[in-house]
Amino acid sequence: MLSVVACAVLVFAGMPTTMNYLSTFLPAGAVETISKMSFQQHFESIQMGVLQFKDIAYFVLLIAGWIAGCAVVLDENKNLRKAAAVAFVLIIAFSFISISGNAGKNLKADVTEQKIYSLSNGTKAILGKLNQPIRMKLYYSKTAAMKGPDQIRYFNNYYEFVKSLLEEYAAAGKGMVQLEVIDPRPYSDDEVAATRYGLKKFPITEEENFFFGLVVQTQFGVEKTIPVFSPNRQNFVEYDISYLIDTAITRQKKRVGILSSLPVMGDDVTPYMARMMQMQGQQPTQPWGIATQLKQQYELKNIPVDANKIEDVDVLLVIHPKDLSEQTVFAIDQFVINGGRTIVCVDPYSVVDVPPQQQMMQMQMQHDPSSELDKLLAHWGLEMPKNTFAGDMSIAVEAALRQGERPQKIIGYLQTNSECFNKNVAISAELNQVDFLFSGVLKELPMTEEEKKEMNLDRVPLVMTTKQGNSWRVNNQYELMTPDMGTLMKKFTAGTEPVNMGYLVTGKLKSAFPKGIDVETEEPMDANDPNGPKKTQHFDGVAQAAENCAVAVFADVDFISDVLAYRNSFFGTMVVGDNSAMLLNAIDDLCGSSELISIRSRGNFKRPFVVVDDIEAQADLQTAEEENKINAKIAGFEDELRKILSSAQEGQEDLVGNTILQKKKELELNILEAKRQLQEIKKVKLQRKEKLGNTLRNFNMLSAPAVILGISIVLGVYRGSRKRRYISHASDA
Template sequence: MDRRAANTLGAGMLAILAVVFVTAVVANQALLGGLRIDLTENRLYTLSPGTRSLLGRIEEPITLYLFFSERSARDFPALRTYAQRVRELLEEMRAASGGQLRVQVLDPLPFSEAEDRATAFGLRGASIGPLGDRVYFALAGTNAVGEEAVLPFLDPAQEAFLEYEIARLVFELMDARRPVVGLISGLDIEGGFDPVSRQVASPWVVLEQARQLYDVRSLSADTAVIDAEIDILWLLHPRDLPEQTLYAIDQFVLRGGRTLAMVDPFAQMDPAEPMATMGGLEHVPASSLNRLLDAWGVRVPPDDVVLDDVSALTVSSPGQRPERHLALLGVRRDGLSTSQVTTAGLEQVNFAFPGHILAEADSPLRVEPLIQTSPQAGRIPAAEARATPDPAALRERFTPEGQPLTLAALLTGAVPSSFADGPPARPDEDSPAHTAATEHLASSRGDIHLLLVADSDVASDRMWVQVQSFFGQRLPSPFASNGDFIINALDYLGGSEELLGLRGRATFQRPFTRVEALRREADTRLSETLARLEQELAETEQRLAALQAAREDAGTLLLSPEQEAEIDRFSQQQVTLRQELREVQRDREANIEALGRRLKILNIGLVPLLLTLVAIAGLVLRRRTAV
């Protein structure tokens, strides 16, 4: 083939490729216009059903403003990548809202109108980088009546909560009625002055999150009547409640009130009060609702603490090696119910010295386990657990029972009152609380809804979240799903299922598992080769020492011929082993590069080719149908 023919053939191939490309573009616009396909493994660009439902209920326009300092963040590629992720999610939400959600992306340059608008929302830029450039990365919104809501900083570490946070902001701007949560707590969940540490403690993160979604009202531990405005009753470590309060809870549940009860046989966050310790009184950090539960055929044994050899978390103490603590449990997906919205999608829920839930065979309640241990779980007396702080000693007392134990469950069904004889007698019969009491209910008006958890430490910050200060703002970084579980439980009990699927989602930062596997394999081989080298060195030193000791002139510093030969042999062996180390490193890099080339071929060539063929096939089918 001469040069002219070759040039003609090349030009023809280019023309064919150009025609194919133009045809694919036209077919894409004609057939696939507006079609959006999420091909990511974790459906990162697919909105949750709850989000779609929430966006579909927007009656008046809502405008969201994304403030991102594009120019100031040019030297921070990770932040720019996450900002693009936020933009794409906002675009998905705008498309799903039917035009009711409007999105504006603003770069608040110094002395610009965008910066003035950010300042009007109360936003502040963060000084980052060597030059101290101010970077804004926040979201604000307004509704038709001028109400405002803001997310002051979109933390990349919080990506798993991104969709939830944006949906919550939209929910606030919709002016929907927030459910009222009544909180009775035996723990210092609201913070305040700690007499033990002599410091002011902040409220627990889970309470701060709950207050963003609900109208949380603290109730006295001796309350005689639960107000009718309370939609959800949250009982956190209800220790030593009087009969009148137990009766109020009983009647609230029977009236159809939803309840989240978190009891505990050994609450780590319930330290002994200083006055009680000084008085020599024994403090038992336990709580129970068995006065009510026994009448319903369910109970949490107050004397049992659950241990689990599979779910045990690893702890470390100063000066000691890390070890697994059988009473500190991290229940993963295999122990979380996937059929119930409160636990579906969660990664891990951590517990500390939890109890377990038992149901009688004749209980009128339907008990749906939400969180369970592994079969390698067992029980020890709570008093023994309190007296055994050493994890190793705790393990010696552990015997697995071969069946999972239930740590949290949803209880539904019709039940009788736990006070069959009516309200308990009280000395203050003429008190306002008594006169406001409603008619006694001997049985429930329908099915009750009680979510029971056999641990209260599950709500404490130390079990699931680390809190950092960022320019005076508290930024929680969760390492477990405890907060999600509790908020999900409140959402479910409050009757709103729109926000249930918005937590615990995967992030867009996916590890290269195959590359990591290649590196681990190479690191293993490197470690083995290094171990051989160290062993050869130790053996050589021993042989040299033996040869030195066997010499008649042991005091001389000159090497004997045998010692010189041994050193030469080790040097040659060292060179050989070093060559093996270099070969292992080269093989690792070569395998990673080969994998990268294959991925490039698939991404650059194969995937566009497949999409082009699909578009052409669709165009052909459409023409045939038209004919």
């Protein structure tokens, strides 16, 4: 009886209702101590798949102490000294539990399939570089969640996952990371602070608000927040937390350099010069919407297209590189090799690259709207075939090319959907729609495993077509200047695999100029012959990166132009779709350290019932096949009825009527039979699920008693054999 009472106390001690009640008259420290002694407190991590030394020690010491206490109680010589001995044994057991909880709190084993409760090497490297202490405040309204609806209670499991991960941060921080878990109660200072930090609150009752966010603070007053831990970002929890830490301890505003043959930055003129140009009937070129949006977050720097060296920028954005000199290509190459983060947008046919109107018609026809960096792409393990474009009928946009024409699908105008993005990369994980206009195709160049290993090369697709996508070609660019959609459609054939339009490449990349370059100078080789050959100057470069580089490559320029990414409205310029978001995500991701870029999507802490899902999928497949058969039967009967009606001759109306009536009855009987078969399939599916559930339930219910029964039988046999040996020895004596 005493054991049952003790077990009940240890179980109920950790329940939220009990904790709420005890908190009304006990100090917070006492309530926390009682909670730590409960079964639930130590079983939660085991249930999640994390074996911690403190939890194992808790159960081992508790069992050992209780067995020792029971042995004393069961002793026939019962007195006050025995009771004191029991109390002393239990006190020692709980003391050792407390000591082991503090001494071995960092000893744990993550036995989950995808190691979702262990930090990645990238995060450990970020924490290892901390040069100042940081404080992490996890706000979670645990008390309010227990009073909320089921949708809010779901967050309890998610909260345990986040808290466990943050505890890993604190342990790996080696004293540089302090974790504070806060339950903001109504009208408290904690609730006011959570609101001041900008954490999102969700009203549950008239007084209770629900918070679930994180605040990272440095000793220099920098504050970064995750307003709310959204379940949609569960796979990127570690990335989001590490991003907060990485950006909190580094310079606030990053510098982005833009090198482009298009007027992305607009005319860099003062307001006075702009007014003077307007007075002369000229209009200064306005910056692209993407440049205006970037200025709100970053410090922009214009890199000339004839730059000999690129420096003093955190991220280089290369847009539509056309006719670049070898020295400029070399400058881009060396910027990448020396660890500079780079985003390249090339295009086999850019719609926004139009020749000036004042040019003669012949000059306009000779204008080349394509761009490439083939030499660099090849050393990054990619290629973009010339005059080759991505196509996909399932996501092709229907529009009219010319006024008065009927809208038709344009094979080069693609509107990607959520299935077209890599959900395992932070850049593209949450994108839903990006429009592309005559986008090129990016392909991975074949490389040996030794080459990949030497470079630590990782080529990750970011955006692609659906499985029905394929590439299509034109003979020359003039076919797209006045396109005939019917002719272009004939060039396309649906495929079976996605076509990639964007990549993230990381690794110790090799230079396209391993021996450097020789640049011709203005100085002649012969001073007496100024028009003769010029002297050359040699520039050395780094042949291979010492650390991992990161380059994002997109085979389209138009997707970030004002044609697709923005739209003018009564309220001003509006963002359209996720076009600009994809570029901003790429810049945001590359602005982080190399360790941050290496952090990929984590596994999901919600493990699906695979067996149940397989049963449902098989049953659904059977149902679909049966439904198709039924529909085919119905169509066959209807076709047969039409044939009878069409072949009926005058004077056969009664015969036809009887035939129709008979066929109608047969059709109804077949439909009823088919529905009965469908019900049987659903019944079998339900029975299989119930059988599986009963099996799991019985296993959970009977496994523990079976183990205890087995141990009891073994102990009984052992004690019986010892007793028989004792009796035999006594009789011999």
